[in-house]
Amino acid sequence: MSRANVVSFRRAAPWWTAAAASRLEIEGGARLAGEIAIAGAKNAALPLMVCAALTDDRLTLCNLPRILDVAILAGILAELGVEVAWDESGPALSGTMAGAGFGSGRVDGALVARMRASFLIAGAALARLGRIALPLPGGDAIGLRPVDFHLAGFRQMGATAEITGGEVVLSAPGGLHGAAIVLPFPSVGATQNLMLAAVLAKGETSITNAACEPEVTDLARCLSAMGARIAGIGTDTLRITGVDRLHGATYDVLPDRIELGTLICAAAATRGELRLTGASTDLLSAALPVFAGAGIEIESAAGGIVARRGAGGLQGVDIMTQPFPGFATDLQPQAMALLSCAEGAAMITETLFENRFRHVPELQRMGANIRVVRNHAVIRGVPALRGAEVTATDIRAGAALLIAALAAQGTSTLHGVEHVDRGYDNLVERLRRCGARIRRVDL
Numbered sequence: 289m290s291r292a293n294v295v296s297f298r299r300a301a302p303w304w305t306a307a308a309a310s311r312l313e314i315e316g317g318a319r320l321a322g323e324i325a326i327a328g329a330k331n332a333a334l335p336l337m338v339c340a341a342l343t344d345d346r347l348t349l350c351n352l353p354r355i356l357d358v359a360i361l362a363g364i365l366a367e368l369g370v371e372v373a374w375d376e377s378g379p380a381l382s383g384t385m386a387g388a389g390f391g392s393g394r395v396d397g398a399l400v401a402r403m404r405a406s407f408l409i410a411g412a413a414l415a416r417l418g419r420i421a422l423p424l425p426g427g428d429a430i431g432l433r434p435v436d437f438h439l440a441g442f443r444q445m446g447a448t449a450e451i452t453g454g455e456v457v458l459s460a461p462g463g464l465h466g467a468a469i470v471l472p473f474p475s476v477g478a479t480q481n482l483m484l485a486a487v488l489a490k491g492e493t494s495i496t497n498a499a500c501e502p503e504v505t506d507l508a509r510c511l512s513a514m515g516a517r518i519a520g521i522g523t524d525t526l527r528i529t530g531v532d533r534l535h536g537a538t539y540d541v542l543p544d545r546i547e548l549g550t551l552i553c554a555a556a557a558t559r560g561e562l563r564l565t566g567a568s569t570d571l572l573s574a575a576l577p578v579f580a581g582a583g584i585e586i587e588s589a590a591g592g593i594v595a596r597r598g599a600g601g602l603q604g605v606d607i608m609t610q611p612f613p614g615f616a617t618d619l620q621p622q623a624m625a626l627l628s629c630a631e632g633a634a635m636i637t638e639t640l641f642e643n644r645f646r647h648v649p650e651l652q653r654m655g656a657n658i659r660v661v662r663n664h665a666v667i668r669g670v671p672a673l674r675g676a677e678v679t680a681t682d683i684r685a686g687a688a689l690l691i692a693a694l695a696a697q698g699t700s701t702l703h704g705v706e707h708v709d710r711g712y713d714n715l716v717e718r719l720r721r722c723g724a725r726i727r728r729v730d731l
């Protein structure tokens with residue numbers, strides 16, 4: 289990334305302070321104990337920020353996580369002409385975005401290519417401006433991650449959509465119209481992109497086989513608070529009646545269910561006990577019985593839950609990742625780290641992304657016994673993991689390696705920390721307050 293890009297997103301998000309390049313030194317073996325407030329969800333916050341592009345009024349988002357992806361998206365929106373202002377006076381970050389100037393600036397391709405959710409600007413721009421050209425989005429390298437469902441939906445709504453030279457060129461000079469869209473798979477991003485386009489399109493759009501992830505529901509609720517007409521929220525069939533304009537709103541970002549699950553795994557892996565506040569276990573859906581089967585105790589407590597390893601120790605349990613309400617793929621690597629130190633065997637089947645076992649060789653460096661056959665990983669728990677030098681290749685791989693390093697005997701070095709910074713709000717500092725022995729070393 290060029291210095292100009294770094295400067296542009298830091299200007300748009302001056303609260304972003306984590307070092308761009310650093311490594312973590314983790315001394316394993318400390319039991320985590322204490323309280324952690326769950327931050328706003330990355331995967332809810334980012335689509336909500338894009339809503340600002342759909343209105344001339346102000347959209348205020350509360351409970352935003354202080355993460356790299358929020359900083360980068362703020363930079364992208366600011367370059368495109370959205371005014372962004374922050375309020376850091378509360379316990380969490382709030383941001384007010386004013387989209388009256390949306391489209392007056394330029395697309396910062398280098399920043400778009402650094403994250404996934406930037407591609408949601410496509411739907412908002414088609415609806416609001418009738419055109420946009422965006423580089424193919426980045427994000428975690430966990431599979432091919434095509435955008436064909438997004439483009440097919442836009443075409444059904446009257447747009448032209450071509451990929452030329454790595455750039456997606458979209459145009460709808462005559463405006464978008466409603467369409468009956470059936471998604472081949474309940475894609476989170478495609479559902480959100482088509483929803484962002486449909487709220488200002490002429491007539492009714494139906495999205496069948498829509499994703500029902502809580503972050504999709506959060507987007508639908510925020511758009512409704514801005515005046516959008518959306519029926520079927522929380523189900524797999526959304527019916528959106530386009531309106532002429534949306535107005536401003538103030539909206540609270542959903543708590544991060546993946547952070548919640550990550551910290552439950554961390555508590556259990558370290559034989560610790562964490563009180564996790566601000567989030568309910570309802571968000572965990574299929575992860576709840578998996579955690580119970582693995583021997584984790586989760587109790588309701590004032591303002592949240594308490595999670596600890598049960599007296600019977602950790603046991604192997606089988607997991608298959610699936611769209612919501614199934615077990616989230618974004619929790620799969622962390623669960624694998626946990627099961628690496630459980631008693632007995634476990635099998636994890638990854639059905640969402642074809643390249644989401646990149647943490648396996650790194651866990652193996654720490655002594656984990658894992659064998660991968662196609663999209664299945666068989667994990668035979670070992671009595672103890674040992675510290676090693678490992679590299680995170682994506683956000684959740686980073687979280688998994690952090691969990692393994694905290695549970696391991698000896699010291700680990702974690703490279704690729706910028707992946708963790710993309711999606712977790714000050715995770716290192718918050719874990720340190722609960723007894724973790726971690727040091728961030730700037731490179």
Ligand SMILES: CC(=O)N[C@H]1[C@@H](OP(=O)(O)OP(=O)(O)OC[C@H]2O[C@@H](n3ccc(=O)[nH]c3=O)[C@H](O)[C@@H]2O)O[C@H](CO)[C@@H](O)[C@@H]1O
Pocket residue numbers: 331334404405431432433434435436437438439473474475476477478499501503617618640641642
């Ligand atoms: C920013 C954000 O919210 N990211 C989340 C979002 O990613 P993202 O929105 O990219 O994930 P999708 O739900 O779209 O992807 C699910 C599957 O559909 C395929 N697909 C998707 C779109 C498309 O046009 N064509 C296609 O083939 C993908 O390759 C993948 O195999 O949902 C994923 C699945 O819960 C999560 O892991 C990511 O953390």
Ligand SMILES: C=C(OP(=O)(O)O)C(=O)O
Pocket residue numbers: 330331403404405426427428429430618683684711
């Ligand atoms: C895969 C993830 O993110 P993204 O889609 O932003 O790459 C994730 O949050 O685990």
